[in-house]
Amino acid sequence: xxxxxxxxxxxxxxxxxxxxxxxxxxxxxxxxxxxxxxxxxxxxxxxxxxxxxxxxxxxxxxxxxxxxxxxxxxxxxxxxxxxxxxxxxxxxxxxxxxxxxxxxxxxxxxxxxxxxxxxxxxxxxxxxxxxxxxxxxxxx
Amino acid sequence: xxxxxxxxxxxxxxxxxxxxxxxxxxxxxxxxxxxxxxxxxxxxxxxxxxxxxxxxxxxxxxxxxxxxxxxxxxxxxxxxxxxxxxxxxxxxxxxxxxxxxxxxxxxxxxxxxxxxxxxx
Numbered sequence: 001x002x003x004x005x006x007x008x009x010x011x012x013x014x015x016x017x018x019x020x021x022x023x024x025x026x027x028x029x030x031x032x033x034x035x036x037x038x039x040x041x042x043x044x045x046x047x048x049x050x051x052x053x054x055x056x057x058x059x060x061x062x063x064x065x066x067x068x069x070x071x072x073x074x075x076x077x078x079x080x081x082x083x084x085x086x087x088x089x090x091x092x093x094x095x096x097x098x099x100x101x102x103x104x105x106x107x108x109x110x111x112x113x114x115x116x117x118x119x120x121x122x123x124x125x126x127x128x129x130x131x132x133x134x135x136x137x138x139x140x
Numbered sequence: 141x142x143x144x145x146x147x148x149x150x151x152x153x154x155x156x157x158x159x160x161x162x163x164x165x166x167x168x169x170x171x172x173x174x175x176x177x178x179x180x181x182x183x184x185x186x187x188x189x190x191x192x193x194x195x196x197x198x199x200x201x202x203x204x205x206x207x208x209x210x211x212x213x214x215x216x217x218x219x220x221x222x223x224x225x226x227x228x229x230x231x232x233x234x235x236x237x238x239x240x241x242x243x244x245x246x247x248x249x250x251x252x253x254x255x256x257x258x259x260x
Contacts, residue, residue, distance in 0.1 A: 031163075034163045035163045035164065035194075036198075037163075038156075038159055038160050038163045038164070038191075038194065039160075039191065039194030039195050039197070039198050040198045049194055049197060049198065049201075050197050050201070050210050050213065051190060051193055051194045051197050051213075054164055054166070054190045054193075054194070055163075055164055055165050057165065057166070071167075071168035071169070071170070072168060072169055072170050072176060072177075072179075072180045073180070074168070075189075075217070075220075076188075076189040076190065076217050077216075077217060078214065078215060078216050078217065079189070079190065079193060079214070079215045079217075080212070080213065080214045080215070081212065081213050082211070082212045083209070083210060083211055083212065086209075138180075138181070
């Protein structure tokens with residue numbers, strides 16, 4: 001019996017290289033504090049969490065939406081962040097995401113997507129952080 | 141060898157998941173709505189992976205040493221976490237003495253999240 005797959009792998013592969021539009025975020029005291037409060041260990045002082053960048057994911061969501069993949073079809077497989085300088089309260093962050101790669105596993109039952117996102121302070125040439133997100137799409 | 145003994149994390153409630161969705165902007169309904177989670181083959185709502193990553197990173201920030209920074213981090217989400225599961229966080233320094241390998245597991249030893257922190 002042929003397995004019925006929810007997604008057409010060949011069609012999804014055509015999106016490799018897709019780049020989202022630019023998204024702009026103001027890093028405000030309130031946003032930073034409420035995020036840090038949510039993830040802080042009681043003994044830790046955490047002004048801006050290094051994983052604050054997880055709030056800035058609209059580029060990723062845009063790519064998934066264009067591919068016709070809903071969030072509920074996804075699991076988060078891996079997440080990397082590389083930091084080049086500190087994120088400071090009051091700056092404006094600009095970022096866009098790119099579908100870097102896609103592979104399939106288990107005879108197409110799982111689709112692995114890699115999405116990279118460089119984060120720049122507005123008008124700065126070099127990024128302050130780069131993220132690489134690995135999504136696992138359940139294709140059944 | 142364990143340099144940082146595994147210590148319990150505060151159990152994560154459904155209300156915590158709603159709060160994390162609000163502050164992170166991750167409104168994926170598999171974290172918020174049992175009905176939708178079950179429709180996607182899950183036992184019920186599951187904890188956001190990045191929520192655990194945030195909790196782990198807070199601990200890494202606390203133990204990395206004064207004047208040091210996290211230069212890079214890689215998280216691997218190993219298994220699903222349910223609300224109110226009893227979780228433990230611990231880990232060790234890597235061979236160079238500063239980088240950290242942390243882990244969140246449940247009481248049965250099931251690994252939920254692995255994080256490797258490069259300290260600079």
